[in-house]
Amino acid sequence: MPIRATSKTDESRRAGGLLRRFSRSERGVTVIEFAIVGPIFFAIIGATIETALTFFAAYALDTAVIDSSRSIKTGQPGFSHSASTYRTELCSQLYGIFDCDEIRISVREIADFRDFSATYPIDESGEWAFDQRYEGAAGGPIRGNTNVMVEAYYKWPTIFNIPGLHAGQTADGKRLLAAAHAFKTEPFTP
Numbered sequence: 001m002p003i004r005a006t007s008k009t010d011e012s013r014r015a016g017g018l019l020r021r022f023s024r025s026e027r028g029v030t031v032i033e034f035a036i037v038g039p040i041f042f043a044i045i046g047a048t049i050e051t052a053l054t055f056f057a058a059y060a061l062d063t064a065v066i067d068s069s070r071s072i073k074t075g076q077p078g079f080s081h082s083a084s085t086y087r088t089e090l091c092s093q094l095y096g097i098f099d100c101d102e103i104r105i106s107v108r109e110i111a112d113f114r115d116f117s118a119t120y121p122i123d124e125s126g127e128w129a130f131d132q133r134y135e136g137a138a139g140g141p142i143r144g145n146t147n148v149m150v151e152a153y154y155k156w157p158t159i160f161n162i163p164g165l166h167a168g169q170t171a172d173g174k175r176l177l178a179a180a181h182a183f184k185t186e187p188f189t190p
Contacts, residue, residue, distance in 0.1 A: 046160045057097060057156055058177045064093040065179040069150045072107065072142055075188030083107070083134035090152065104153040107134040109146045113182055121153040121178075126171030144188035150181045 068089040070076075086107060091100035110116040121130035130153065136142045155174035169175055 050160050054175055060094055061177050062179040064090050065150055065152045065181050067093055069181045073183050073185050075144055104130045104132055106151040108149055109136045110149045116149050122170055144185050147184050152179045
């Protein structure tokens with residue numbers, strides 16, 4: 001079998017044919033289109049998932065505050081009225097999605113439902129500016145037949161920080177979740 005020598009013209013014809021076939025081929029268009037649209041698509045999916053998780057966490061915190069406040073509201077026998085007991089009760093209903101040491105809690109008696117003021121829990125730098133407390137009107141235990149305000153705050157970590165969409169975020173890039181429950185306790189003796 002004779003060995004055929006290739007010339008530069010044969011190589012250039014093959015290269016030209018390869019370029020023509022590549023320019024007519026539409027097989028790579030999908031990859032290029034996905035490279036353009038893909039990051040935007042994944043950003044929207046990620047933002048949707050993060051928003052859903054944030055709403056779920058806010059709902060879980062709100063529900064846990066309402067449910068755990070029932071022990072205070074009814075003055076349940078055996079429920080020791082203290083900050084640590086209430087924190088334990090609250091955290092037992094949070095499905096393990098929160099770092100319970102980072103939840104800021106305030107339980108206090110208020111004179112009237114119309115005059116209470118909720119406190120903004122963080123300062124401009126994103127640091128906690130909130131006194132955690134668990135006390136009745138005179139600094140003692142929560143009493144029966146009184147108005148009580150329970151507040152819980154948590155800095156929820158964010159994953160997707162899309163520029164320009166920082167609504168509700170603190171200076172340190174976290175989202176502030178808040179839950180409050182105001183009620184009148186049943187007549188009981190502490």
